[in-house]
Amino acid sequence: MDEENHILAKNKKVYHDFTIGARWEAGVVLTGSEVKSCRNSRIQLRDSFARFMKGELWLVGVHISPYENGAYANHPPVRPRKLLLHQAELKKIQRQVEEKGATVVPLTVYLKRGKIKVELGLATGKKQYDKRATIAAREEARELDRTMKKVRSGIREED
Numbered sequence: 373m374d375e376e377n378h379i380l381a382k383n384k385k386v387y388h389d390f391t392i393g394a395r396w397e398a399g400v401v402l403t404g405s406e407v408k409s410c411r412n413s414r415i416q417l418r419d420s421f422a423r424f425m426k427g428e429l430w431l432v433g434v435h436i437s438p439y440e441n442g443a444y445a446n447h448p449p450v451r452p453r454k455l456l457l458h459q460a461e462l463k464k465i466q467r468q469v470e471e472k473g474a475t476v477v478p479l480t481v482y483l484k485r486g487k488i489k490v491e492l493g494l495a496t497g498k499k500q501y502d503k504r505a506t507i508a509a510r511e512e513a514r515e516l517d518r519t520m521k522k523v524r525s526g527i528r529e530e531d
Contacts, residue, residue, distance in 0.1 A: 430452040
């Protein structure tokens with residue numbers, strides 16, 4: 373993902389519950405009011421995933437709030453949304469899901485050259501001890517940063 377992309381939503385919980393492997397970028401089929409709501413960052417990715425239905429990949433469980441000025445043309449907030457990928461990518465993803473028993477989850481939704489894109493990740497579930505190890509590593513890094521900050525500020529005071 374490039375810096376020029378404007379991030380609309382992130383799925384932070386997925387990094388806590390899953391280990392993310394391969395990643396893909398996909399387009400999404402949306403209605404007009406859904407696009408306007410997404411551009412206003414009115415989208416939630418929590419508890420969402422991608423599922424294969426009739427050879428196509430669909431995004432399930434994503435909540436896009438109805439557009440405030442939508443009137444009668446508004447969309448239902450939660451509905452399956454088709455993901456746009458090349459056929460070769462779809463086959464590769466489906467093979468990995470079937471072989472590894474993994475899940476495809478949305479990681480971020482962002483704007484790229486005016487189009488709304490979704491970054492998908494191949495997720496395998498973490499065990500409880502994996503979650504504890506991740507938390508411990510994060511705490512250790514945080515403590516190291518604090519120590520380094522104190523050391524740097526001490527050096528600057530002496531100069």
